[in-house]
Amino acid sequence: MLQAEAAVAGSGRAPSPLWTFGILRSELTTTLRRWRTLALLGVLAAVPVLIGIAVRIETNDGSSPGQGGGEGGPAFLSQVTNNGLFLVFAALAVTLPVFLPMAVGVVAGDSVAGEASAGTLRYLLVAPAGRTRLLLTKYASVLVFCLVATLVVALSALAVGALLFPVGEVTTISGTRIGFGEGLLRAGLIAVVVAASLTGFAAVGLFVSTLTGSGIAAMAATVGLLITVQIVDGIPQLSALHPYLFPHYWMSYADLLRAPVYWDEVVKNLGLQGLYAVVFGSAAWARFTAKDITA
Amino acid sequence: MTESGTVIEPTAVTEPGAVIETRGLTKRYRGGQLAVDGLDLSVPGGSIFGFLGPNGSGKTTTIRMLMGLIEATSGSAQLLGHPVPGAARTVLPQVGALIEGPALYGFLSGRDNLLRYDSADPTADPRTRRARVGQALDRVGLAAAAGKKARAYSLGMKQRLGLAAALLQPRRLLVLDEPTNGLDPQGMREIRALVRELAADGTTVFLSSHLLDEIEQVCTHAAVMARGRLITQGPVAELAAGARGRLAVTTPDPGEAVRVLAELGITGITVDGDRVSAEAPPGDVELADLSAALVHAGVRLRSFGVQRASLEDAFVALTGEGFDVAG
Ligand SMILES: Nc1ncnc2c1ncn2[C@@H]1O[C@H](COP(=O)(O)OP(=O)(O)OP(=O)(O)O)[C@@H](O)[C@H]1O
Numbered sequence: 001m002l003q004a005e006a007a008v009a010g011s012g013r014a015p016s017p018l019w020t021f022g023i024l025r026s027e028l029t030t031t032l033r034r035w036r037t038l039a040l041l042g043v044l045a046a047v048p049v050l051i052g053i054a055v056r057i058e059t060n061d062g063s064s065p066g067q068g069g070g071e072g073g074p075a076f077l078s079q080v081t082n083n084g085l086f087l088v089f090a091a092l093a094v095t096l097p098v099f100l101p102m103a104v105g106v107v108a109g110d111s112v113a114g115e116a117s118a119g120t121l122r123y124l125l126v127a128p129a130g131r132t133r134l135l136l137t138k139y140a141s142v143l144v145f146c147l148v149a150t151l152v153v154a155l156s157a158l159a160v161g162a163l164l165f166p167v168g169e170v171t172t173i174s175g176t177r178i179g180f181g182e183g184l185l186r187a188g189l190i191a192v193v194v195a196a197s198l199t200g201f202a203a204v205g206l207f208v209s210t211l212t213g214s215g216i217a218a219m220a221a222t223v224g225l226l227i228t229v230q231i232v233d234g235i236p237q238l239s240a241l242h243p244y245l246f247p248h249y250w251m252s253y254a255d256l257l258r259a260p261v262y263w264d265e266v267v268k269n270l271g272l273q274g275l276y277a278v279v280f281g282s283a284a285w286a287r288f289t290a291k292d293i294t295a
Numbered sequence: 296m297t298e299s300g301t302v303i304e305p306t307a308v309t310e311p312g313a314v315i316e317t318r319g320l321t322k323r324y325r326g327g328q329l330a331v332d333g334l335d336l337s338v339p340g341g342s343i344f345g346f347l348g349p350n351g352s353g354k355t356t357t358i359r360m361l362m363g364l365i366e367a368t369s370g371s372a373q374l375l376g377h378p379v380p381g382a383a384r385t386v387l388p389q390v391g392a393l394i395e396g397p398a399l400y401g402f403l404s405g406r407d408n409l410l411r412y413d414s415a416d417p418t419a420d421p422r423t424r425r426a427r428v429g430q431a432l433d434r435v436g437l438a439a440a441a442g443k444k445a446r447a448y449s450l451g452m453k454q455r456l457g458l459a460a461a462l463l464q465p466r467r468l469l470v471l472d473e474p475t476n477g478l479d480p481q482g483m484r485e486i487r488a489l490v491r492e493l494a495a496d497g498t499t500v501f502l503s504s505h506l507l508d509e510i511e512q513v514c515t516h517a518a519v520m521a522r523g524r525l526i527t528q529g530p531v532a533e534l535a536a537g538a539r540g541r542l543a544v545t546t547p548d549p550g551e552a553v554r555v556l557a558e559l560g561i562t563g564i565t566v567d568g569d570r571v572s573a574e575a576p577p578g579d580v581e582l583a584d585l586s587a588a589l590v591h592a593g594v595r596l597r598s599f600g601v602q603r604a605s606l607e608d609a610f611v612a613l614t615g616e617g618f619d620v621a622g
Pocket residue numbers: 294324325326328329330348349350351352353354355356357505
């Protein structure tokens with residue numbers, strides 16, 4: 001009887017538009033609670049620790065790090081001993097080419113394909129999650145993961161830098177000095193820009209994820225694509241292509257450490273990421289909304 | 296309904312008209328396999344509808360089309376009076392489904408699995424989510440194991456959790472694809488009881504199965520599929536009645552009995568020891584006359600009667616073949 005009464009009451013209920021975000025919350029907690037996600041974040045957090053300790057050991061010899069190699073080492077590494085804050089910039093420079101996008105590739109590649117191979121996708125769709133709503137939710141949660149992953153690197157680097165090295169006024173690339181407070185602000189801005197640099201690739205991963213019913217295949221393909229594009233970006237003979245490759249302007253975040261800030265390439269980077277997000281996001285949508293879900 | 300307009304009977308809410316209605320519904324998979332071929336299905340509201348067919352006959356494919364998971368190659372389908380997949384977002388909150396067995400997040404607990412499925416429904420109130428999930432767990436007898444990771448569930452427990460997901464909301468229609476798969480006899484009985492209980496509350500239950508007894512035991516209506524085509528549909532009693540039963544005679548004089556029966560125009564006579572069996576006579580033949588004729592001819596009778604046709608007989612009569620997988 002209860003069932004019947006509730007059914008009658010149910011037909012009259014007016015769902016609040018806010019309820020639609022329940023799935024986003026669920027998606028975020030589900031993603032962030034996975035053992036795999038935590039392992040990826042753990043690796044990312046460990047990178048600054050390793051760099052910090054390595055620099056600390058090397059400087060105990062009395063020499064300044066990176067001096068022998070000149071410009072050879074990762075950016076900002078030589079400044080770390082003078083100012084721990086530079087460990088944030090150095091750690092981002094080390095993780096941005098491979099570690100960060102790889103983590104994003106795993107999460108984005110698995111987002112739809114993983115649910116398809118587990119069969120849970122069909123139950124989300126009959127709930128009914130709605131295909132467009134589900135895809136937007138998946139992309140939003142991958143974007144949040146981009147930010148979280150970047151912040152994990154930055155905060156871990158900040159903690160290790162403050163612990164092992166002195167902190168204080170920051171010498172910009174232009175040679176001028178800014179206060180530590182402003183330096184921190186710049187670091188925060190850089191973290192956000194780095195996270196935004198990953199959004200184009202995240203859309204590519206999401207698209208790949210809608211193409212296959214196997215989570216592993218989607219992750220492998222996404223990460224494989226990243227490596228291929230990185231290699232193409234490094235071949236001078238293909239320089240005509242370079243401005244259209246999503247990682248091409250990734251390192252432009254360093255321009256945020258100039259005084260005054262040099263925005264040119266940062267803007268180009270963000271524009272390119274937006275373009276990738278629109279193109280691959282639309283492709284993912286076209287594919288996903290027309291797809292037969294048989295798994 | 297009530298003349299005075301004062302008393303509203305707290306009886307089951309029955310659905311007017313058909314809850315599922317398809318017209319020429321056809322699905323050809325990308326590989327070229329014609330899985331469902333011109334299906335005209337009509338599921339009356341308030342029924343427990345058995346969707347019967349051997350393995351590979353297109354039951355799951357039909358359900359996938361009804362749920363908007365795959366696109367029909369041609370034809371149309373209506374769910375609760377709305378076209379699907381067009382109006383899927385409006386109807387599906389009122390439909391619970393178990394399709395091709397349960398699918399769970401192994402790394403989440405049973406309760407968290409349900410919380411996730413519930414939050415996927417934009418019409419589900421987040422304030423009452425925990426209570427709903429708790430009720431659904433109780434209903435399938437999983438409350439004690441709710442905190443356990445789903446990957447540690449047994450097959451039957453997974454099946455129950457899948458059912459719980461289908462029961463998160465009060466539903467007008469419940470679509471269950473082989474719901475007793477993997478359950479022990481006790482579990483099967485519980486599912487049957489649950490289905491009857493839900494139906495008594497006014498929920499239409501659409502139950503696919505390849506187990507004839509299961510359908511015969513719980514369903515009020517049934518449809519029979521074979522090789523992607525609908526063979527027949529209607530109330531279970533009519534379907535079984537459609538197939539004529541068997542005349543069964545036990546006698547120490549089988550030879551004489553066969554002669555007498557053949558003279559009386561009875562067909563399909565077979566003899567097995569002292570048992571003579573034949574196709575039941577047409578309705579206008581009085582059984583008592585038959586037995587009198589046998590006795591008159593000196594045939595001694597140990598037993599005499601007509602055995603009711605089972606759904607399986609009906610199926611064999613309709614398809615002219617056994618309940619086997621089509622190629
Ligand atoms: N994803 C698919 N791609 C191609 N062909 C498929 C697919 N799924 C099912 N089929 C084919 O469609 C036909 C009907 O399959 P379906 O799963 O609908 O049968 P079923 O009646 O549910 O069988 P069962 O009782 O075994 O569950 C079969 O011949 C099957 O091989």
